[in-house]
């Protein structure tokens with residue numbers, strides 16, 4: 001039932017996703033990228049340790065993510081060419097990333113003793129879908145464990161549950177009046193660095209706890225050509241990939257198609273926004289100078 005896809009063979013990943021509401025892709029990141037992320041957050045976690053009685057685990061996950069956002073690693077993870085290639089299967093060439101990606105840190109505890117931080121601050125979640133909290137039905141959720149994943153502390157999904165629309169919710173839980181007919185599937189073969197993509201209507205939960213602290217990166221990807229919710233618009237987004245039809249408009253220069261704006265000279269796209277129209281790749285010379293000057 002659990003099929004793990006690789007970038008070299010994504011055939012039928014779309015059919016699998018339509019049927020099950022999720023898919024797992026292995027090998028989008030190299031082991032150094034995953035290890036670097038793990039090292040970065042574990043180092044911040046060490047510093048956090050002496051403050052943990054003052055600041056809860058969610059504050060730690062927000063702060064550590066803010067630090068991550070300011071490193072070059074952020075682009076290596078989210079403007080990753082392998083990731084963009086995989087997302088194109090679902091969205092075509094026009095892909096956006098909704099802002100406010102985050103970490104979810106499921107602290108170790110071999111018994112399922114949830115403390116108030118786990119539930120109140122959403123680092124450990126019961127059955128839910130993310131449509132309940134503002135994701136559009138065209139948004140794909142990205143979940144990538146990068147430290148401590150094992151068979152007990154990861155993600156459990158309910159395959160096919162997205163195909164009946166949004167499950168009714170009462171006070172943040174599934175409505176107990178409705179018989180729950182979905183079978184759970186613990187994604188218990190995940191490794192650090194695997195990427196789970198799932199539909200916003202798919203019911204899912206945190207699998208449980210183990211003797212390892214599990215850290216995961218969460219993000220949301222969508223397409224400008226599909227509906228976005230007001231909440232998603234409030235959060236804002238970044239263009240990750242822009243296809244040829246939108247590139248033509250950018251080259252003309254404006255949506256009004258002002259005639260002959262560059263007639264007789266060269267039409268092109270300004271270097272400052274080059275990356276938007278080149279699958280998030282920097283202009284080579286800009287990248288070279290950036291690498292030279294940042295040291």
Ligand SMILES: [Fe+2]
Nearest residue numbers: 128129130204
């Ligand atoms: Fe969720």
